[in-house]
Amino acid sequence: MQILTTPRAMQDAALTLRAAGRRIGVVPTMGFLHEGHASLIRLARARADVVIVTLFVNPAQFGPNEDLSRYPRDFERDRALCEAEGADILFAPGADSVYAADASVWIDEDRLSRGLCGASRPGHFRGVCTVVAKLFNLTQPHVAVFGEKDAQQLRILRRMVRDLDIPVEVVAGPTVRETDGLAMSSRNAYLSPEERLQATCLRRALDAAASRLAAGERSAAALRAAMAEVIAGAPLARADYIEIVDDETLEPVTLIGRPALAAMAVFVGRTRLIDNAVLRP
Ligand code: AMP
DSSP states (O other), X not given: OEEEOSHHHHHHHHHHHHHTTOOEEEEEEOSSOXXXXXXXXXXXXXXXXXXXXXEOOOGGGSOTTSSTTTOOOOHHHHHHHHHHTTOSEEEOOOTTTSSOTTOXXXXXXXXXXXXXXXXXXXXXXXXXXXXXXXXXXXHOOSEEEEXXXXXXXXXXXXXXXXXXXXXXXXXXXXXXXXXXXXXXXXXXXXXXXXXXXXXXXXXXXXXXXXXXXXXXXXXXXXXXXXXXXXXXXXXXXXXXXXXXXXXXXXXBOSBOSSOEEEEEXXXXXXXXXXXXXXXXX
């Protein structure tokens, strides 16, 4: 596996691979990799000749009071995981090499980004869209793999690819979970043992909504109340938002008549965790 650390070296390598007719798959990540990331690398492996994993903790998607400086990092472990999963290139650019000091062009998606995490993290998706577009230009992928874990991000990136005519196929991977249901996340490393136990409330809340729906409940308000009740039962947890939105438009719904997305962000202690599930009537 090749390790590349500058945008220039990455783009040169990608253009050479493209010219040689190789099919390129990319898996963008912020590192501190886990089995969720590994599953995406395997999806890319099955769809491309050359798999590029990018590892970049993107400052542009963190707000001023968020966890950029303490975001967990372990380059050696990440390198070993990428190698074991059969990645061909690990692109790990230095913090200062990706954005020009006076960078002034950004990509703003202004519909799907309004609610959910977009509402509680102003500017977050602008940072995500911009860095992903840059990573596409640097890695020249035919296919890019993202996780359903970040459901809003996935839908926004699909919209960006559509609206900007970017010639990339976006593939989604299902959320990989711990055995007790907690969605794997690099941020789970922040949790104390007691917080880690209570963090299962996110998945239990989603399950509560799904079982109410299966029992015939169609009211989004009732399903949200069922979710909120589960979160309230975990003393270390505090909901940032609990929403049920249309799975395509991400607009709030009142009745579940078509596929809807139950999405939530919950602080467990000081750690903000997200999870979601698609609800089908
Ligand atoms: P991150 O490193 O957290 O920015 O995530 C990089 C990619 O991995 C994104 O496409 C995420 O949606 C995806 N991802 C993160 N956690 C999981 C998970 N538990 N299962 C599947 N994909 C995930």
